[in-house]
Amino acid sequence: MKCPFCGHQETQVVETRVAEDGGFIRRRRQCAACERRFTTYERPEVTLPTIIKKDGRRTEYERAKLLGSFKLALRKRPVSTEQIDSAIERIEEKLLSLGQRELPSNQLGELVMRELKKLDKVAYVRFASVYRNFEDVDAFRAVVDEVDK
Template identity: 75%
Template sequence: MKCPFCGKGDTQVVETRMAEDGDFIRRRRQCAACEKRFTTYERPDVSFPAVVKKDGRRIDYDGGKLRASLNLALRKRPVSTEQIDGAVERIEEKLLTLGLREVASSRIGELVMRELKKLDKVAYVRFASVYRSFEDIDEFKTLVDEVRR
């Protein structure tokens, strides 16, 4: 690791600590040349698959859009922020474990529906009615009947 103060490449790790949530490792380093200390952070380098839209366009995955969709469906529903965070984590973990370079937006939509069904039935129906583009009341009624079972 190159020293940010003098630019020399000879540094030693003096102390290593894992973050409380385990998401990264914090390392204190000391330069052998100027003896100044600095901190580095080690995080896993993961990349989400590209999202293939219905019209064939490919866009980068955006976790903010996923969270916004969940928040919109769950608006004014008794679901905590921690529960939403957990749902986002499970969806993102599933996307990463698929090991694909590209994933259809419809597959992400199905993952969202699965999580919403567990969290809140009303939010599930809200999301599904938009996601599946219901054309008439019978499709909506079928979904509600399915949720009631």
């Protein structure tokens, strides 16, 4: 594997760990030239459904985009990266178990809402305020009341 720091082609695996759930392998590598260390992750390649947007456009599922949404909703909240990764893994497992080739974006949004509600109530309300596109204060209040239950 190519070193991300100096571009040298030879790196050595220093340590290998399997994730707790067995879903991926984490490898620590060291460059033979500059001797800097970096981490790589090995995941099985699976086909996740195409996402159908509200306007009818179809886009490929992007883990990075989902991660960005989580990070934005959870900005300055006491939730670890591991918790976020686990939530995304659960969403991806659900997407795979549905067995659908295409999925409406609102269904993916509901899966995200469910995970955020478990992780952090404030992040849930933040995401809901954008995702559900509140028209008035009463709609916002309804979500806050839902969280308080």
